[in-house]
Amino acid sequence: MTTFHLTIVTPQEVFFMGEVGAIVAPGQKGSFGVLANHAPLIANLTAGVFTLTTPELTKKSYQIGEGFLDVLKNKVTLLTTSIFSFSTT
Amino acid sequence: MEIVGATHASPVQYKMAVLNYRGLLGRIRAAQKTQQITKTMQMVSASRLKKSHEKLVKSKPYFEKVTELLSHLQDVGRGDACVAPTMFHPFLDTRQEKSVALVVVTSDRGLCGAYNTNIISFAEVLLEKYPEGKAELILIGKKGDDYFKKRRWPIFVKYLDMAGKPDFLKISQITDHLTESYLSGRFDAVHLIYTAYRSALSIKPISTKLLPLEKEPSLPQTPPTPSLTKEGVTPPLYPKGRAGGVKTYLEPSSQEILNSLLPNFIASKIYVSLVEAFTAENSARMIAMKNATDNAKEMIRNLTLLRNKARQAAITKELLEIVTAGEALKG
Numbered sequence: 533m534t535t536f537h538l539t540i541v542t543p544q545e546v547f548f549m550g551e552v553g554a555i556v557a558p559g560q561k562g563s564f565g566v567l568a569n570h571a572p573l574i575a576n577l578t579a580g581v582f583t584l585t586t587p588e589l590t591k592k593s594y595q596i597g598e599g600f601l602d603v604l605k606n607k608v609t610l611l612t613t614s615i616f617s618f619s620t621t
Numbered sequence: 622m623e624i625v626g627a628t629h630a631s632p633v634q635y636k637m638a639v640l641n642y643r644g645l646l647g648r649i650r651a652a653q654k655t656q657q658i659t660k661t662m663q664m665v666s667a668s669r670l671k672k673s674h675e676k677l678v679k680s681k682p683y684f685e686k687v688t689e690l691l692s693h694l695q696d697v698g699r700g701d702a703c704v705a706p707t708m709f710h711p712f713l714d715t716r717q718e719k720s721v722a723l724v725v726v727t728s729d730r731g732l733c734g735a736y737n738t739n740i741i742s743f744a745e746v747l748l749e750k751y752p753e754g755k756a757e758l759i760l761i762g763k764k765g766d767d768y769f770k771k772r773r774w775p776i777f778v779k780y781l782d783m784a785g786k787p788d789f790l791k792i793s794q795i796t797d798h799l800t801e802s803y804l805s806g807r808f809d810a811v812h813l814i815y816t817a818y819r820s821a822l823s824i825k826p827i828s829t830k831l832l833p834l835e836k837e838p839s840l841p842q843t844p845p846t847p848s849l850t851k852e853g854v855t856p857p858l859y860p861k862g863r864a865g866g867v868k869t870y871l872e873p874s875s876q877e878i879l880n881s882l883l884p885n886f887i888a889s890k891i892y893v894s895l896v897e898a899f900t901a902e903n904s905a906r907m908i909a910m911k912n913a914t915d916n917a918k919e920m921i922r923n924l925t926l927l928r929n930k931a932r933q934a935a936i937t938k939e940l941l942e943i944v945t946a947g948e949a950l951k952g
Contacts, residue, residue, distance in 0.1 A: 541686055543789040543892050545679040560873050574690060575872035576881055600882065602690060604869075611686055613789055613885075 534568035535587050536606040540615060547615055554585040555608065557601050566603060573603040581618075582610065593618040642935055645928040649921055656917035662732065663910035670821065670903035673785070677818070677896045684889045691886055693869070694879055712800070712883045714833050716809040720755045722777055722802070723747060724831065724891075726815035726898040727765035729785065733902055734909030736816065736824075737764040743826035744814050748774055757808070759799070761895070777802070785902070787895040789888070796888040803832045815894045816901040822908070824901040829894070831887055 533553040540548040556565045558580025566573075577599045585591050599612030725744045727737050741764075748756050753773075760766050760779040769776060780795060802808055811832040816824050871878055 541683045543680060543683045543889055544676070546682050560877070564872075572869040573872060574693065574869055574878055576878050598881065600687075600690060600878070600885075602686070609686055611683060611690070613793070
């Protein structure tokens, strides 16, 4: 699976940094997915569920606060005011 | 050093009063206890300094990224004249500064040397520049409140429950409050006054403008004339922007992103500044306590010397008495 680099930043710390296969983010106009080689994008995010798929194809979900998603050349940055991990099942 | 009873007339009496053995013992013990306390406080603030410094380092990436996004949006505005006219936001206005709000960050607790004095006198210099009643205070920290509530400047609002642990949610609320008052026209500008932390030994009060946002020199002061939008020229579907003119999709629109990005930028600026101020506070306290410990050490050294002298004097005196008594008996 083609991967891309994801950084999750909160005001307190850099929460996550690493390669992922795919993400699904809660955009202001609805949830959307990002895969590798996505076109450059800056998007508003609302509070909601953020899901990332690791290169090993396991999914991890997080509850995030409002934020922004920045996609540039296979480098994706998620900026959010808060993030909590769901217990994955 | 002050010595109790130093007014005695006769030199002998004076000497006896100075070299009061018991009294000196008590004073040494007192100094030792003080030293113990200040030493502990020094170590506590050293470890707090380390922690808040880490926090400061960790809080930078968010602020930097928000700044970066903001400048991307500004690039977007500059890169395409069709988009530029929509890049309006009251936070970017230039207003005449008739009334201002000063956010002053002080500490909640004392014993941190000149930390609060410095920031307060720095703030007063700025306050003096505005005519009576035109500058209002927003206070973060109890020490600032203690001082300013007895002064002539009105206090708009105060936040006294930060306790050295700035919380982003709480700061977002402060930001909302500030931006509302700014938008309602109560203030034409908001300045933030806090203590900047350069290193553990170098801290200094600085002032930075929160609202309206200072436009970067690269940002056009007025939107460029939309000459390109003349009929016949189709505006590009997606604005240019970013280094190298990478086309960037903006969801839902540059204006809406700007609307949510700007308050976020201000909140994160306050957050980073507060974390920095708390780091500076801890470093000021550590240095103040280190000085106190050193002073106590010096005092103990001097008192110990005096105590030894007093002990020796007492022994000499006793010997002298015995010898004199013996001589008298002989004679």
